[in-house]
Amino acid sequence: xxxxxxxxxxxxxxxxxxxxxxxxxxxxxxxxxxxxxxxxxxxxxxxxxxxxxxxxxxxxxxxxxxxxxxxxxxxxxxxxxxxxxxxxxxxxxxxxxxxxxxxxxxxxxxxxxxxxxxxxxxxxxxxxxxxxxxxxxxxxxxxxxxxxxxxxxxxxxxxxxxxxxxxxxxxxxxxxxxxxxxxxxxxxxxxxxxxxxxxxxxxxxxxxxxxxxxxxxxxxxxxxxxxxxxxxxxxxxxxxxxxxxxxxxxxxxxxxxxxxxxxxxxxxxxxxxxxxxxxxxxxxxxxxxxxxxxxxxxx
Numbered sequence: 597x598x599x600x601x602x603x604x605x606x607x608x609x610x611x612x613x614x615x616x617x618x619x620x621x622x623x624x625x626x627x628x629x630x631x632x633x634x635x636x637x638x639x640x641x642x643x644x645x646x647x648x649x650x651x652x653x654x655x656x657x658x659x660x661x662x663x664x665x666x667x668x669x670x671x672x673x674x675x676x677x678x679x680x681x682x683x684x685x686x687x688x689x690x691x692x693x694x695x696x697x698x699x700x701x702x703x704x705x706x707x708x709x710x711x712x713x714x715x716x717x718x719x720x721x722x723x724x725x726x727x728x729x730x731x732x733x734x735x736x737x738x739x740x741x742x743x744x745x746x747x748x749x750x751x752x753x754x755x756x757x758x759x760x761x762x763x764x765x766x767x768x769x770x771x772x773x774x775x776x777x778x779x780x781x782x783x784x785x786x787x788x789x790x791x792x793x794x795x796x797x798x799x800x801x802x803x804x805x806x807x808x809x810x811x812x813x814x815x816x817x818x819x820x821x822x823x824x825x826x827x828x829x830x831x832x833x834x835x836x837x838x839x840x841x842x843x844x845x846x847x848x849x850x851x852x853x854x855x856x857x858x859x860x861x862x863x864x865x866x867x868x869x870x871x872x873x874x875x876x877x878x879x880x881x882x883x884x885x886x887x888x889x890x891x892x893x894x895x
Contacts, residue, residue, distance in 0.1 A: 612863025
């Protein structure tokens with residue numbers, strides 16, 4: 597067993613975590629990053645909407661960012677997951693899947709979330725490739741083609757009313773909800789077709805097979821996933837959570853501080869919805885705020 601102490605520890609080394617780490621490393625603080633290597637967007641071939649990185653493979657963006665952070669001499673990187681986190685008299689103790697016990701005065705949670713996908717046959721293997729959740733990230737590449745919205749709840753209205761800016765939209769209700777008369781008028785005004793027959797499965801690239809046997813080819817599909825924190829660490833520490841229509845996330849203030857003193861959270865773990873650009877911004881704020889809290893503990 598190895599015991600070692602750091603000024604700050606970051607749990608999660610994807611976009612938000614690395615961004616937070618850069619602020620602390622450049623302040624020459626002794627920094628620990630523990631990363632299990634499970635980026636949320638690992639299924640996507642390309643990342644879009646992030647300034648200066650538009651269209652690059654997300655694994656390339658992450659790898660380059662991690663290499664830049666690891667080049668700082670005060671950074672220790674551990675390829676592992678955190679199995680337990682607890683407060684101590686001087687900060688926090690972390691136990692990892694690699695058998696280490698590590699401690700830090702401050703803790704930044706950047707573990708991200710897991711997507712709980714609709715139980716439609718053929719959807720999971722197309723997630724991030726032909727089925728998406730963010731129009732800003734993937735809508736443009738559909739080239740104003742045929743776009744399907746797979747309803748899981750009334751929240752599908754949000755996708756259905758947005759996506760006509762990116763193509764010709766069909767809303768597959770799949771018995772998830774029934775639009776009101778007013779909602780029907782809104783959909784009609786945006787040129788959205790409504791399909792009421794239940795969905796049987798997805799086949800080919802993005803073809804929707806209905807219960808009556810019809811197959812409606814799409815160029816891409818959008819749906820809402822339900823998210824939950826990727827690890828139980830925030831709950832172990834007693835961080836307050838928020839509930840949103842899309843899932844659960846950690847409550848933070850404007851400086852990314854959680855309700856537990858000394859613990860900060862950033863990225864998708866700490867917002868109802870997000871993307872790479874927002875995660876990087878969140879991380880920069882969390883890293884700077886963590887450094888500030890080391891300098892001014894009562895500030």
